[in-house]
Amino acid sequence: ATPVRLPGEGPQRVLRTIDDARGLRDALKPGVRLVVVGAGWIGAEVATAAAKIGAVVTVVEAADSPLQVALGDEVGGQTAAWYGQSGVDLRLGVSVREIGSAGLLLGDGEWLPADEVVVGVGVRPETGWLAGSGLGLDRGVVVDEHLAAGWDEGGVGPAEPPVVVVGDCAAWWSRRYGRRLRVEHWECAQGSPAVAAATLLGGEAVYDPVPYFWSEQFGRMVQVVGLAGEQDTLVWRGDPTTVAEPAAKRAPGWSAGWFGPDGRLTAIATVNRPMDAVAARRLIAADTVIDPARFEDPSVALKNLAAAA
Structure with a gap:
């Protein structure tokens, strides 16, 4: 697959190969004005690393929430506060018209100056x-x-x-x-x-996994398992609005699960709750029906819900 690039004659970086990563690493210095286009997985991870280095980071996202495609507005929107907490300026609902030699021209006509621009808005299959x-x-x-x-x-x-x-x-x-x-x-x-x-070799093996992905961003481990359907119901597990205490090494964890009309867990997004992701992967693979009310209680281990179903 090939990363999507935006219009304009100005320099823009993508993050696809090891050479891309090394080039970006060399470019990120304290005080560098970095603009990241896209608040998806790539954008969030680049912003996280750049902010730690001391770059001045702005993230521009055309959608109304980060991770909108992957998680939807309601769950993806919970991650918006993480940007500000890490010193990153997140601008939602903002499109990019073109990339110039020293910055970006936004859709509303505003000029956003930048020393470096990273574009993370997806890829297209090379066919x-x-x-x-x-x-x-x-x-x-x-x-x-x-x-x-x-x-x-x-x-x-x-x-x-x-x-x-x-x-x-x-x-x-x-x-x-x-x-x-x-x-x-x-x-x-x-x-x-x-x-x-x-x-x-003439075998009959079938490829049909439960999709799984993880990302580390802004001091949090985010894991996504399964694939939610349009008719699924969202159920929260823990409070996504809880902010970590200043002395805490890691923010409090929470999860969000999607349940199909038949009561089966179809997908889950977890934040700092890795055991939820492990258990949910098994539950989804087994098409297990579990009680959404018990799912809401973060003190109940997910692995025990199958036995109680």
Whole structure:
């Protein structure tokens, strides 16, 4: 996949390769005016590191909350306060028109000066080189639950010789969710090759994991497990508005769970509650029905909810 870049002739950095990371590390110094475009995972992590170094950090986000795509406004909005607590200026609902030689022109016409600009607004799968190949392409390379591609444009039927696809460009069919997924997290690239290899050897292995991702930002460990549906109900576990005491090494933890109409836990976002993430991953994988009322009580271990269901 290739990072999305914004219009304009000015210099802009992305964070995709080790060379990108080394270049950014060398550029970040105390007092440097850094503007990060995008308050997603990349933006939050870059802002965290830069603020620790002593850079003057501004984060510009077009959506109304950080992590809106990943977590939605209600949960993602809980992370907005973390920016100010770390000395980062977060500007929500602000678009970027173009990047200039010494800053950014925002959508409302304001000029925002910057010494360095990092753009973290997503990636696009690298499939252009496959145009005209006959493989099915739809926001990635279309593959089945075995990660096998098809020669026709609809991605139906196995290719001969077999073609398998892994990583950010694989749009694979999930039996669990009944739809095609393209997951850009490292765990997909780590876990899918074994299934692809089995498919090449004539096996029937199925790739259908419960999505998982983690991020460290502003002194907090954020973990996301599963995939919430549009009709799911959000249930809080702990108080997301609690602020850490000045002497505390880590902010208090909380979680937010999404429950389907049938009472099954479909997804969870945890903050400084790693055991919730571990237990939830097992519960979601097993399609376990649990009591949302007991889920709300952070003193009850999630691993015990399955037995009580």
